Amino acid sequence: MRPLIALLGLGLWISGLCAAAEVPEWERAVEAARAAEAAGDMARALEAWSQALAEARRPPAAPLLVAQALEGLAAAHFRLEQRAEAEAAYLEAIAAWERAVGPRQPRLGVPVNNLAVLLLQQCRVEEARPWLDRLLELWPAEDRDRRQDRSAAFLSAATLLRRCGQARAAAHYEAQVQARER
Numbered sequence: 001m002r003p004l005i006a007l008l009g010l011g012l013w014i015s016g017l018c019a020a021a022e023v024p025e026w027e028r029a030v031e032a033a034r035a036a037e038a039a040g041d042m043a044r045a046l047e048a049w050s051q052a053l054a055e056a057r058r059p060p061a062a063p064l065l066v067a068q069a070l071e072g073l074a075a076a077h078f079r080l081e082q083r084a085e086a087e088a089a090y091l092e093a094i095a096a097w098e099r100a101v102g103p104r105q106p107r108l109g110v111p112v113n114n115l116a117v118l119l120l121q122q123c124r125v126e127e128a129r130p131w132l133d134r135l136l137e138l139w140p141a142e143d144r145d146r147r148q149d150r151s152a153a154f155l156s157a158a159t160l161l162r163r164c165g166q167a168r169a170a171a172h173y174e175a176q177v178q179a180r181e182r
Helices: 002-018 023-038 042-057 063-079 083-101 106-121 125-138 144-163 167-181
Strands: none
Touching: 023 042, 023 063, 042 063, 063 083, 063 106, 083 106, 106 125, 106 144, 125 144, 125 167, 144 167
16 A cells, blocks of 8 residues: 555656646657657757757746756757757756756766766766766666666766776776676
8 A cells, every 4th residue: 555655646746746837738849859859850859859848947847847858958969969058958957857856866867977978079088077976876786777777878988988098987987887787
């Protein structure tokens, strides 16, 4: 009985976070964004994610929808190689997720990782390190559900670090993957 009550409570909490926005309009915008991404039309995806964000921000704003739309918007900028816009959107998405679900939720790992990758692609190693370290905290070894995500993230980071001439830092993150796989 208790798990059911907790599940119902979580559902009501989430619906409270989402119900404020015009969810059908937000959903249509998200569907359009995903369809555009699947078709490889990132300019149209960017436009649709912007629409989803506008819908999510309509008063009273829906925090989870805002966070999701910002993350989609950041990814579209990233794919269009609009690095400054992607970075700003990822930072805003991370802040929105923190406001919506708290700073220690594993869900934050996705935009944190994507921001770290964006920075590493530009060899901005010192700026990326705190995000990679935060990812270690968000996706601990005990989290078996995130094992593949964690391994892929740190192996990708190691590859990018090597391209930036940071073999020692790359070895550090490779060791994190190996230590966590045991």
